[in-house]
Amino acid sequence: MSDQTAKLSLPNGKSFDLRVDKGTLGPDVVDVSQLAKSDIFTYDPGFMSTAACSSKITFIDGDKGVLLYRGYPIEQLAERSDFLEVCYLLLHGELPSKTQKEHFVADINSHTMVHEQLRNFFNGFRRDAHPMAVMVGVVGALSAFYHDSLDINNPQHRELSALRLIAKMPTIAAMCYKYSIGQPFMYPQNHLNYAENFLHMMFGTPCEDIQPNSVISRAMDRIFILHADHEQNASTSTVRLAGSTGANPYACISAGIAALWGPAHGGANEACLNMLREIHDVSRIGQFIARAKDPNDSFRLMGFGHRVYKNYDPRAQVMRNTCHEVLEEVGAHDHPLFKVALALEKIALEDDYFVSRKLYPNVDFYSGITLSALGIPTNMFTVIFALARTVGWISHWQEMISDPEHRIGRPRQLYLGPTQRDFVEVEQRK
Numbered sequence: 001m002s003d004q005t006a007k008l009s010l011p012n013g014k015s016f017d018l019r020v021d022k023g024t025l026g027p028d029v030v031d032v033s034q035l036a037k038s039d040i041f042t043y044d045p046g047f048m049s050t051a052a053c054s055s056k057i058t059f060i061d062g063d064k065g066v067l068l069y070r071g072y073p074i075e076q077l078a079e080r081s082d083f084l085e086v087c088y089l090l091l092h093g094e095l096p097s098k099t100q101k102e103h104f105v106a107d108i109n110s111h112t113m114v115h116e117q118l119r120n121f122f123n124g125f126r127r128d129a130h131p132m133a134v135m136v137g138v139v140g141a142l143s144a145f146y147h148d149s150l151d152i153n154n155p156q157h158r159e160l161s162a163l164r165l166i167a168k169m170p171t172i173a174a175m176c177y178k179y180s181i182g183q184p185f186m187y188p189q190n191h192l193n194y195a196e197n198f199l200h201m202m203f204g205t206p207c208e209d210i211q212p213n214s215v216i217s218r219a220m221d222r223i224f225i226l227h228a229d230h231e232q233n234a235s236t237s238t239v240r241l242a243g244s245t246g247a248n249p250y251a252c253i254s255a256g257i258a259a260l261w262g263p264a265h266g267g268a269n270e271a272c273l274n275m276l277r278e279i280h281d282v283s284r285i286g287q288f289i290a291r292a293k294d295p296n297d298s299f300r301l302m303g304f305g306h307r308v309y310k311n312y313d314p315r316a317q318v319m320r321n322t323c324h325e326v327l328e329e330v331g332a333h334d335h336p337l338f339k340v341a342l343a344l345e346k347i348a349l350e351d352d353y354f355v356s357r358k359l360y361p362n363v364d365f366y367s368g369i370t371l372s373a374l375g376i377p378t379n380m381f382t383v384i385f386a387l388a389r390t391v392g393w394i395s396h397w398q399e400m401i402s403d404p405e406h407r408i409g410r411p412r413q414l415y416l417g418p419t420q421r422d423f424v425e426v427e428q429r430k
Contacts, residue, residue: 006030014038025059025068041412051232052409053240057090057395058231065311069229070094078318083194083224083388084108087166090229090395111167112188112197114175115145122179131176131383132261138172139165140254150248152401161249162394169387170194174201177380195220198387203375215329216374219322223367226315227385229392230308235259235266239393240400241409249397256393257386266382269368272303273337273378276369281336282343293353303365304348305358312360319366320345323373332373341369 004020016038019031029051032042044050059068067074070089077086081095088096088104096104121141125134143150146164149157175185178201186201196212199220204210230236238259242252260266279288291299306313327333333342345361348354371381400406 004028008032008035010040014040016040023054026061036412041414043414047237052237053232053400053406054403055232055396055399056093057399058229058392060231060308062306062308063310065309065314067230067314074226074314075318078222078225078315081225083221083228086225086228087391090391091162091398107163108167108194109190111164112171112190114168114171118142118145119175119185122175125179127180127182129180131173131180131380132257132386134176134179135172135383135386136254136257136261138176139169139257140251142168143248143250146250152243152246152248155402158249158398158401162391162398165249165253165390165394169390170198171201173380173383173387174198176383177202177377180379193217193221195224213329215325219326219370219374222318222322223370223384224388226319226363226367227388229389229395233265234262235389236393236396239397243397243400244406244409246408249394252397253390253393256389260386260389261382266385268302268362268364269371269385270378270381272365272368273372273381275302276337276340276344279340279344282339285340285343285347289347289351301344301348301359303368304354304361306362309362311358313362315363316361316366319363319370320361323366323370326370326373330373335373338369338373341365 004022005017006020007015008018009015016034018034021029021031023029035041042050057070059071060066069077069086070093072089072095077089081089084105085096085101087108088101118138118141121138122134125137142164146161149160149164151157171188178185184206186204186206188197189200190197192200192212195217199212199217200210232240235256239252239256242255243249247255263271279285288299288301291297292301327338332338345365348359348361354360368378368381371384372378376384
């Protein structure tokens with residue numbers, strides 16, 4: 001906070017002294033909340049210039065290519081930490097001690113199973129239903145099974161709900177996949193780590209279990225870390241808005257999943273893979289590059305550039321290295337799809353058109369290739385994104401509920417419809 005002010009003068013002669021708040025990082029923020037009392041609103045489609053809340057969780061500097069979780073650079077966390085340690089950090093604000101981490105992992109492991117009756121929900125969906133459709137419904141239904149801890153004003157209930165969500169999301173995500181392919185659900189194995197357990201539930205079967213592969217499980221863990229939070233994006237803002245009504249945390253996370261399902265938000269890595277399939281062969285890359293450069297062509301390369309990052313996406317370099325490790329491990333470098341991807345990557349990093357516009361490959365480009373190399377179908381990409389992002393969503397929900405100044409969200413509007421008019425009986429209408 002600061003004692004600086006900005007003066008707003010309106011054509012009607014009114015003027016306002018608006019407080020200017022300073023964060024620990026990032027631009028100053030003009031507090032316009034007092035305008036509502038004077039029947040004056042700001043107009044900001046997409047909320048591109050509006051801070052809807054204060055937060056201590058994640059900071060992004062898109063111009064410099066910086067992403068910090070609780071102050072820690074994403075590159076350091078992805079290389080040196082693991083997902084459950086990052087979960088603890090996002091939830092509690094500090095990295096855990098050795099004892100705290102052991103207790104947290106044990107708490108998570110005690111909640112990895114889902115209620116047996118929840119299995120019945122899956123039978124109500126068609127086998128060919130999109131896994132995200134199933135996930136929205138199943139996660140929203142969790143409140144019907146765990147209503148013993150839904151008092152959002154009780155800190156212990158909030159903590160228990162957070163643990164349950166983080167623990168059960170891999171189980172639910174894997175169940176969505178198994179249901180779609182007609183295989184039996186796999187129970188979690190708590191001697192495995194978080195990523196290994198997810199891969200076990202995804203690809204194991206009752207007749208033949210899979211053995212953990214350190215390269216693949218580490219790649220999965222990094223994908224979880226890199227997608228764990230991303231500040232006030234559309235789905236996080238949805239969770240906060242739903243939570244501001246007092247809705248239970250399972251309903252709020254389900255709302256976040258629904259928002260993430262939108263192709264403009266969580267479907268970018270799936271769109272990237274579909275683009276690579278459309279290109280199909282390295283020999284066809286030239287014509288697609290030409291189309292991307294043509295201002296009169298609506299085609300654009302998916303997985304390049306980012307709405308927030310005007311420089312290199314800090315998650316992309318970590319994901320790039322991981323992607324190449326996985327391709328090497330599974331022997332997929334010679335696969336036609338990945339040949340196209342690697343050729344496109346080379347062009348984007350060297351061609352002046354892309355370099356000058358800072359259209360670098362982003363995290364969606366590399367994560368989509370990596371997930372595909374791991375044998376995960378594209379319709380599961382956003383489900384895995386939701387799995388990883390759950391800890392960010394619940395951390396923001398916790399922060400909002402704990403804030404004594406939080407209030408129900410109520411955006412205003414610029415009304416452009418008809419002025420008041422009188423009702424005319426149907427016989428008299430022309």
